[in-house]
Amino acid sequence: MKDILFQNVSFSYPDSGSVLEHIDLKINGGEQIALIGHNGAGKSTLAKLINRLLSPTDGNVWIGDMNTKEYTAAKIAHHVGYVFQNPDDQIFHPSVEKEVGFCRKIVRQKGQNVRAQIDAALHITGMEKYRTKNPFELPLSLRRFVAMASVLAMDPDIFIFDEPTAGQDLAGRNTLINIFRDLKEKKKTVIVISHDMEFVFENFDKFIVMANKGILFFGTRKEAFQTPQLFKKAGLEPPGILRLCRHLGIEAADVETAARQIYDKWVGLP
Numbered sequence: 198m199k200d201i202l203f204q205n206v207s208f209s210y211p212d213s214g215s216v217l218e219h220i221d222l223k224i225n226g227g228e229q230i231a232l233i234g235h236n237g238a239g240k241s242t243l244a245k246l247i248n249r250l251l252s253p254t255d256g257n258v259w260i261g262d263m264n265t266k267e268y269t270a271a272k273i274a275h276h277v278g279y280v281f282q283n284p285d286d287q288i289f290h291p292s293v294e295k296e297v298g299f300c301r302k303i304v305r306q307k308g309q310n311v312r313a314q315i316d317a318a319l320h321i322t323g324m325e326k327y328r329t330k331n332p333f334e335l336p337l338s339l340r341r342f343v344a345m346a347s348v349l350a351m352d353p354d355i356f357i358f359d360e361p362t363a364g365q366d367l368a369g370r371n372t373l374i375n376i377f378r379d380l381k382e383k384k385k386t387v388i389v390i391s392h393d394m395e396f397v398f399e400n401f402d403k404f405i406v407m408a409n410k411g412i413l414f415f416g417t418r419k420e421a422f423q424t425p426q427l428f429k430k431a432g433l434e435p436p437g438i439l440r441l442c443r444h445l446g447i448e449a450a451d452v453e454t455a456a457r458q459i460y461d462k463w464v465g466l467p
């Protein structure tokens with residue numbers, strides 16, 4: 198397991214000035230984190246510094262003992278898998294199986310069984326039945342799972358998912374929950390960039406909240422719920438469950454606890 202370490206990292210795009218300033222951050226190997234913040238807060242930029250698509254203007258980003266500045270993006274891709282928001286940025290093979298099989302070289306280098314990796318990735322994403330299809334004949338919601346399968350098959354230590362719930366119905370969301378559960382069991386590091394407050398607060402225990410060119414908050418779901426004004430300061434709509442709990446005057450960090458408290462307080466009285 199590789200930790201991710203940001204040491205006093207600042208970043209500017211050539212034509213838009215400073216985007217991130219003096220970021221110190223440590224994500225332990227195996228943590229599953231939701232990365233949230235208003236539009237333009239710098240979430241994708243932070244994520245691209247992790248997979249070396251970008252390099253810090255100042256400071257250093259480490260993946261385990263690798264200073265990302267000293268490696269190419271292709272090399273870092275062995276350790277950090279990035280599932281882009283738009284799958285069409287990532288897909289370029291004429292069949293689902295070929296697309297997912299793109300991992301071959303990396304998987305072989307790791308001494309893993311290529312066939313087993315591809316089959317497992319197709320299975321967990323629900324893409325098995327589409328293996329011979331051209332990805333571009335599939336709807337966008339399924340193309341997202343093709344892109345996901347091709348990253349899962351590479352079996353990196355760290356996964357970044359950019360807006361994975363976008364355009365997904367209940368079945369798609371359940372597939373995602375299953376994928377995140379599996380990655381948690383495998384002790385993979387997962388960073389999910391999302392505007393889907395309901396989904397991330399239901400399914401993640403740790404949060405990074407970005408605002409003002411930096412990190413406004415890094416802590417547990419419970420701590421986020423207990424930090425007054427956090428969502429307002431971050432320019433975010435709090436999840437429905439938090440708004441409900443505040444209206445009812447109860448303190449709960451997840452739906453189950455809230456339901457139990459509501460039941461105990463109003464329903465379960467003898």
Ligand SMILES: Nc1ncnc2c1ncn2[C@@H]1O[C@H](COP(=O)(O)OP(=O)(O)OP(=O)(O)O)[C@@H](O)[C@H]1O
Pocket residue numbers: 210211212213216234235236237238239240241242243
């Ligand atoms: N390639 C680029 N060139 C110049 N400026 C950029 C580039 N990409 C992003 N920016 C700017 O950097 C800032 C941070 O963008 P970024 O995409 O990291 O934010 P974000 O939090 O991921 O936003 P969103 O939620 O809208 O996707 C924004 O002001 C954006 O306009």
